[in-house]
Amino acid sequence: MEETHEHLGARAAQLISAGSFFYHRGWMPATAGGLSARLDDHRMVITESGRNKGELGHDGLMMVDLDGNVxxxxxxxxxxxxxxxxxxxxxxxxxxxxxxHSVSATVLSRIVEGAELTLTDCEVLRTLPGIACRDASITLPIFGNDQDIPQLAAQVDDHMNRHPDTPGYLIEGHGFYTWGRDAAEARHHVEAFEFLFDCELQLRRLKP
Known part of the structure; x- marks a missing residue:
């Protein structure tokens, strides 16, 4: 039990740190967004609903099993x-x-034509898994903002069955999801993608 508490504490500290960083960068305004980390094959720790991520403490986290039981x-x-x-x-x-829930990700998810966003020709792409050169590209699917979460989750799952290397996705008018082997890698992916989103939005503004 002591080992379990230590494991939970380490994961919680990582999520609290990420939440504060994202909040102060403007990527998780008000109570928007969510962070989670796997505890074992059956459980995860996740931010509680309605919590401001810039003021997140251990009391703002909770455990849920992978069947959705609190x-x-x-x-x-x-x-x-x-x-x-x-x-x-x-x-x-x-x-x-x-x-x-950054401004750039939210705006791009609404203005991009079609159901995907392709990011290309940027040095920061090389910081993402599987990208070896700056002129590579990466494509993120954009899903409609379906309030039926199980139905939306099924769409995500179906897409990933067909595209297992997908590193993240956008929800139209809503926000961005990404993941990693651990909280540190997932946080790194957020930073990289948010930079890429900012660049893409600026480029689109500059185009005649």
Whole structure:
């Protein structure tokens, strides 16, 4: 039990740190967004619904199992918790999931024609897994903002069955999801993608 508490404490500290950083960068305004980390094959720790991520403490986190059952009495998970669960179910290599609501990601998800956003020709792409050169490209799917979360999760799962190397996705008018082997890698992915989103939005503004 002591080892479990230590493991939970380490994961919680990583999520608290990421939440503060993202909030102060403007990527998780008000109470928007959600952060989670895998504890084991059956459980995760995730931010409680309605919590300001810039003021997040251990009391703003909770445990949920991968069937969606609340393991922290008296706490309320976000309605989007199942979007985290579906990723952990997919692969034991996914150790953390992060969901941001930046201006750039939200705007791009609304103005891009079609159901995907392609990012290309930027040095920061090389910081992402599987990208070896700056002139490579990466494509993110854009899903409609379906309030039926299980249905939305099924769409995400279906897409990833067909495109297993997908590193993240956008929800139209809503925000961005990405993940990693652990919280540190997922946080790195958020930073890289948010920079790429900013660049893409600026380029689109400059085009005649």
């Amino acid at each position: 393991l922290s009495p008296g706490k309320q998970p976000s309605a989007e918790t199942f979007l985290h669960i579906i990723l952990y179910r997919r692969s034991p290599r996914i150790g953390a999931v992060m969901h941001t």
